[in-house]
Amino acid sequence: MTQSFGLSATARTALLQRLSRRGGKEDEAAPAESPGRDLSTLPGLRDIEMVREAGAALGLENPYFRPHEGVAGARTVIGGRDFLNYASYNYLGLNGDPRIAAAAKAAIDRHGVSASASRLASGERPVHGALEAALAANYAAEACLTFVSGHATNVTVIGQLMGARDLILHDQLIHNSAAEGARLSGARRVAFPHNDWRAAERELAAHRRRHGRALLVLEGHYSMDGDVPDLPRFAALAREHDALLMVDEAHALGVLGATGRGSFEQCGIAPDAVDIWMGTLSKTLSACGGYIAGRQPLIDLLRHAAPGFVYSVGLAPPLAAAALASLQAMQAEPWRVAKLQANAALFLRLAREAGFDTGSSAGLGIVPVILGSSVAAARMAAALFEAGVNVQPILFPVVPERSARLRFFLSAEHTEEEIARTVAALVAARGGAAVARVV
Structure with missing residues (x-):
């Protein structure tokens, strides 16, 4: 039926x-x-x-757009009640850190809240260059450029770089922003099955010669499933077929690799095996915006031609300062990355031992609990919310109806005891039992 x-x-x-x-x-x-x-x-x-x-x-309250009354990290306050929170990308617990807030406040005192206009029109602020240099260094790249929106970064960069004669090959689970950028570009767009480098190779072999440039687009850490691609394989086939490789690190920076540098560190390859590193400032880096790191000609072109940079206001100075301070804290405190990864691995192990379907999650920062129907996922989320656990259901049509899920984002701030209580609450909710208050 x-x-x-x-x-x-x-x-x-x-x-x-x-x-x-x-x-x-x-x-x-x-x-x-x-x-x-x-x-x-x-x-x-x-x-x-x-x-x-x-x-x-069905008597289900809308789980979206709930107002949080403080910093939303491993714990949060909603409607005056305390919750364990698994609906935040505050992976390393840096959003709300006094050092990050102090950096943002100092930037406001020096530069005001807004850059007021595009950086091309109104000029730079020193913190822009400092942040971009630090991000470029993370990827051992020649240069970097920041944008005011992560979504807009993919849209404007892909839309600018590729044209009607070109080919864009991407994972079928690529983020909407990359798909929109591909659509804007007018290039031929081909999707391959998720994380299937052999299928990607077949598509490149079939289509590459008929097009000018080719762009292969992946994510370093997929937010719906919490899995990672075989980056060395994809890098090798991009070079073999004369294609540019672009990797979206939105959920990888601060999460993957022993020190959080991202997917290249996780996979053990040189960062220059990837031509275009894209990422966001809103997750590990406690701010808002996006960035592109790569070779100097690429950044020079984007600085002067990408509509989302040239015709958009520059990144707000306090956001740039917060992102820079967060990146510096991540680099100085690798224990945060280790704790995040340990927490995610623990959650993944306990959920699997309890019989939950966690899909292909690598247990690095994101663990889905796949429940099947959207009704089942919505009801489970509602039961957990009553018990003091805030986790968002991902429902049809965002995912196919058979794969509706709860998506758990772990944080370095979660404790082992909190994770164990959360999985116990999942088990109770699955059985239809009244779930004891977790918080």
């Missing part, structure tokens, strides 16, 4: 009929809009309403 959001086709039809009846009543009360101005017919809006109705029919 066809299912959506874990509902049978009959239940789904009933929900749509309820929506139709409700919409009709609203239409009677409101003046009719012309078709071109009727916002209720925007693409995707009906699906959002259907999911909202399904949650209400």
